[in-house]
Amino acid sequence: MPPSFGTSGLRGLVTELTPDLVTDTTRAYLDACAHGGSVMVGWDLRPSSPAIAETVLAAIAAAGLTAIRAGAVPTPALALAAATRDCGAIMVTGSHIPADRNGLKFYTLRGEITKDDEAAILAARGNDWPVAGTPAPVEDAPAVAADYVARYLSAYGSGALKGLRVGIYQHSSVARDLMMEVFAGLGADPVALARADDFIPVDTEAVAAETRAQLAQWCTDHRLDALASTDGDADRPLLCDAQGRVVAGDVLGVLSARALGSDVVCTPVSSNSMVGMIPEFTAVHRTRIGSPYVVAAMEAALAADSAAKVTGYEANGGFLTGFDAQGPAGPLAALVTRDCLLPVIAPLADAHAQGLSIADLVAALPQRFTAADRLQDIPTEASKAFIARLSADADARAAFFDAGGPEVATDTTDGLRVSFEGGQVVHLRPSGNAPECRCYTEAPTQDAAGQLLARHLEKLRMALTRSATG
Structure with missing residues (x-):
């Protein structure tokens, strides 16, 4: 392609x-x-x-x-x-x-x-x-990197993460040294982990099982309170709790928006539906997947009300701030692009100020759980054709999906998102920037979301393989 x-x-x-x-x-x-x-x-x-x-x-x-x-x-x-x-x-x-x-x-x-x-x-x-x-x-x-570091130190202050031991999975992230500096400046004890000489394509939205196991092992071995990382260009965050459990990006988005006092949230249809259950958010605008769509929704919300405290985020955790917010120690200017540091720092600082762990903060949210992964090396046109056929044919959907209940709604805003009786959701979508087919699931428990994902990735693999071989 x-x-x-x-x-x-x-x-x-x-x-x-x-x-x-x-x-x-x-x-x-x-x-x-x-x-x-x-x-x-x-x-x-x-x-x-x-x-x-x-x-x-x-x-x-x-x-x-x-x-x-x-x-x-x-x-x-x-x-x-x-x-x-x-x-x-x-x-x-x-x-x-x-x-x-x-x-x-x-x-x-x-x-x-x-x-x-x-x-x-x-x-x-x-x-x-x-x-x-x-x-x-x-x-x-x-001064580009130094000014970025100063943004968080001035807004959150030297005691925001005082006493926390935070692992920094460095790999080949362009932010790997900068993150060490920021966390130390906020009072944490940062621990450098797995710096790589070769480029490693870390996808914070689809963390492989072996990577999750390694994250958990690091948390145990180094007695960490949390572990943080980013993707290659540092516009997507990764945050784990003390047990090494990855906090989903759309959960980080909810926590960050709430911590900043946002009242209007813009996020794609693939994000966890709990965002609509947060009483502090007076409006939630759902978009197609991709930061340009989130940016457009944020601009529209601000055009309708210039005083609105607008934020945006994606399921990958990239967080956008559309208003001048106030941190614990000082102002935090708007930054309308996906950021990796704010959706890690804001939840950690909020939890720490309340005497809670990040796991405690997550547990207090409405209990909706998501999982996501993708099939790689899948031609985009093959994914599009298969998803278009499912979108147009209810019988084909009934034959393909296995969610433990009948279909109750479909959404074709971006790909095909199908809701089922019992609260399960399966969303299929061709990647917009690589030959991949992505699958997102949502369910009332994390295990159910993971099982739903595993079943449908295998069904998707079989269907697309049959399609490729004729």
């Missing part, structure tokens, strides 16, 4: 992200989107990212604009720096997908691009811009 825009930016095989294509897409962004005449460029730690970033910087400079090199920094740190400087930004990252793939994420003066911006970029491509020579004349922005 050639490079294309998915749920969050352009993605494709590194071999297909040629200098010509990267230059063309960068110049299209410069023509189509508001950037104020300056664009900041950052990248993750996958091997192909620095060279792609230099091509992007050269294209910006060749257009007569100010190219700013941020270096290897988290995506939310780049977005914060661009917002502070009032300029555009491009992040070179493939996020959580394997190292043979990479991509570009774009930011305008108002933040992360929307689907309208994406359409404008696509319409502006194809002008056959020459690839500019490198190295390009650029400015350097050395």
